[in-house]
Structure formats: structure tokens, C-alpha cells
Amino acid sequence: MMNHPIFTDNDPQKETITLNLGPTHPATHGVFQNILEMDGERIVSGVSTIGYIHRAFEKIAEHRPFYQITPLTDRMNYCSSPINNMGWHMTVEKLLGIETPKRVDYLRVIVMELARISDHLICNGILGVDTGAFTGFLYLMEEREHIYEIYEEICGARLTTNIGRIGGFERDFNDIAFAKIKNFLIKFPPILKEFEVLFNRNRIFIERTSGVAPVDPETALNYSWSGPILRATGVDYDVRVNEPYSSYQDFDFDIPVGTSGDVYDRYIVRNEEMWQSLRIIEQALQKIEKEPKGVFHANVPEFYLPPKEEVYNNMEALIYHFKIVMGEIDTPKTEVYHAVEGGNGELGFYLVNDGGRSPYRLHFRRPSFINYQMYAPMSAGMLLSDAIINMSSLNVIAGELDA
């Protein structure tokens, strides 16, 4: 296999052209390199080169206490960091046997569904840009900004959120946060509707995307696809339903599936998922009303940092603070796998714990990494411009791809 295309032979007999797509091509939205053999506009074969932003998160995680691993997960799929954060917290909670109160679960569901919306907004917006329609992207970006403002109100950060703590949240959602969420639920649907009116039945968009890169369910499963792109092929696999976490079983929502698995189906599935996410958030807000107010973390003093003012004035809080920070608390020597439905598919955390301060081994099952490996094989025979929109509809995030 070639890995360095620049040095391929310049034999005059050679009829194909070697083309480096990436690593910093503006159309790939991230650091992706694909070395393509082109016959005119058609791709004959391709090789993906990845790892340009590999940051050795799994190695770093072996040297960090659990609560310091959350910022690493932010930087994987940075379009929906809260899902990664929550997935990691839930993994540790599963390991430690922490039961979170229902209100915490619902608050988490709100944050995760907002993150899913922002993830899908990016993907579908960019898909519009790549097919030549800039308008939809600009409409949607304003709404993503509103989601980021909600994050900001909850945790202070916008992109790499580090939201929540093991056992719950670092603080309760304030009134402004709830007001912003409610405002978002009012403002966002008309804009999403407008976006759908612009695109769904748009003849140019349909001709550009329909029938491009179709995938049948067997191939998708064979390549271990997950998430919206798997559901677009017709497989109704969603971790939220198959193995409900964070009280997803309490919610009433549908799992949209496609039929042909092409770019248009993926677009439709993502759009429909945004509507379902809105449904879930609305239900979560109603359910929170019925829960006791002010509960935002589980009652686990040995794992959840006490408030600072108590640390300074209360002996017990000081002891727990010290023990948590120094990692002196015994943890079970076992292994745990926890999966959440990330923006791109099943985001899994495989944690092997030896009872020490940091994990013995932590492996991230990163959906982008596993989804992307089919990209080069499926590009063969495709037009270059189709391969570009295929990549943007796979929604591969470089940070998650390379970890």
C-alpha cells in the first residue's frame, strides 16, 4: 500500500492522476488526508491517512485521576462535547455504583440533546455549503450560538465544555439557563422548519445528494457503522433505546430510519433527530418540574467535591476534598464498558480499573474512527465532488477520529 503518494512513479504510461485531497483542504472541514487515484473526475481508488491530530488521550488518561479525564473527552467530538463528558461521567458512575437522582438524569438529557442538535446542525449546515447552498448554514449557525450560550450559562464554557461532574453537575442550572432553554425551544423550531423548506424538496439539493454513496445495511453493519449514518441505511440501532442510560427510558421519542443510506437519507435522518431531540427536551423540562428542586448531584461525598466554603469551614468536607483530589478513595478492581449515543454513533468507554488513582486502561470506542474506515473503499468509482459531500455527510470529526 502506498502511504507517500508524492513519490509515486511518474511513468508516462500511467493513465491515472494521483491527487492529494487534504490534509488541509478547505472542503474536508478538518485534518483529513486522502490519496486518490483519479481517472478524470472519477476516483479509481483511495487511501486514507489519519492521525494528524493524534494526542494520545488513552495514554494520558492512564496518568490522570477520573475527574481530570473529562477535559480529554471534550476534545474528541468537539461539536458535541457534553455528550462525551456525560458518557465519561456515567462510565465512572457505573464503575463506582453511584445512582444519580432523576433530576440529574433529566438535566443531563437536556444538555445531551442540545449537544446532539448542535452536532447535527453543523453537519447538515455544512452539507448545504458543500452542495453549494450557503444560506442554510448561516441560518443554522445562529441557533448553534444560542445552544452555546446555554452551555455558557450552565458551565461557563462554550466549546470544550467540561460540563458536569462525577455524580451530577458542579452547580444547579440557574433561572437564566432555564429561560434560555425555553426560549430556544420557542425560537428554534421555526428556523429548523425554514431550513427544511429550503432543502428537503429542493430539486438541486435532491439531485445533488439523492443516490450519492448509498450503503446497504449489511455493509454498514459489517463495517461496524453506528449512529445516524447506520440508521439512514434502515437499521434501527440507537443506544438510547437499546440500552437506556440517564433515564432515557422515561421519554417518548421516535428513532428515524432511512431506506437507502445515501447522503440525502442521512440528511433527513439527522433533521428528524433534531425534531425528536426537541421533543425530548420539552418532556425533560416537564419532568423536572415534578422533581424536588435544587437537586443537582448524587449524595456521594466520597466522590463529589464539596463546595469550597465548606472545605474551609468543615472538617469532614476538608477530608473528602483532600481524599478526592489525592485519589485516596478505594475503587473497585474491575472493568466496565459504557456506551452512549454520541452525535455520530455509539461512543463507548472501556475502562479497566486496578483500584488506583487513575484508570489502568481506558479505551474510547470512537464512532468517527470506525465510521470513517469505509470512506476510501466506498469512494472508489465515485465522482470527486460526490466524495466530498459523502465525507461531510459522514460527519467525521477529526478530533474524534484521531483521539
Added chain:
Amino acid sequence: MGKISNQQVIQSLTLKFGDRISVPTEPFGLLTLETSVDHISEVLRFFKEDKELKFNYLTDITGIHFPEQEFSIGVIYHLHSLSNNVRVRIKVFLDGKAPHIPTATSLWEGANWMERETFDFFGIIFDGHPNLIRILNVDDMTVFPMRREHPLEDPNRVDKKDYFFGR
């Protein structure tokens, strides 16, 4: 909520393999079993192709390194039966000096990059893999960085020694 329980999986496994697999454990409800490198292909094929179990989805392949064990390098497979909604974890431990294991790419195309990643970080040779080269690290790297003998931080740092934490 699986349609078949872990017990049923264990039953059909013991019928088929007997003592070629270890006694299964269930940490956090996830059926975990260990087998040897000689039988792993057979076990994976059985899981995938059995009419009842239908573990048709390969969730993940990864490695682990326990330097103090005789068989120090481990390969861990996570399989998922989507129709029955059951997961299973299969472990194989290999000789650390020359870890070889048959590839799973003949069963799942998706195993390709997972095995390349595992090779890249642990140096496990997947026999029969179509393209076993480094994937995330640079091509001219000489070590396998996720093995325990490669510490992350400066080993001369003294403020993080275990005895400061009562261990």
C-alpha cells in the same frame, strides 16, 4: 432488556466449546469470557454465525498490557447482538514477546482499522490482516507506545510517587 439472557448465551457456548473457553463472569451485566489464541477465530465465527445468538456487530477491538503476567498482552473484543440486544466481551491473552493472533477481518470488514490501531499501540500482529501498518502514530516510530514500559511523564518527577499517597 435483551431477548435472550446471558444464561442462554453461556449455555449454548458451553455446549459448543466446553472447556475451551473460561468460566464466564458478568461484571456490570456484561458477559465476559476468555479463550485461547488457538480458538479465538472459531469462537468469533460461532458468535457471528450462530442462528440464535447472532452477534453480528463488532463493537470494538482493543488491547491491554499486564507486564507482570506470563501472557502479558491481551486482546479484547466487544461484540453486540443487535437483534437480541446482548453484548459480550471476549479476551485473549498472548505471549508478550511475540504476540500473534488471527485477524477478524475475514468476519468483519470493520475490524481492519481496529486491528491496525491495536497493532499500532501494542504491537500485536494480526495474522492474515490485509494491511497491518501504523495508523495513528508516525510510520517511523519504533516502539509500541501503549505498553506499560513507556511512561508518559518524566520518570524523574518526584511529586507523584505512590508513597506520597499511602500506596
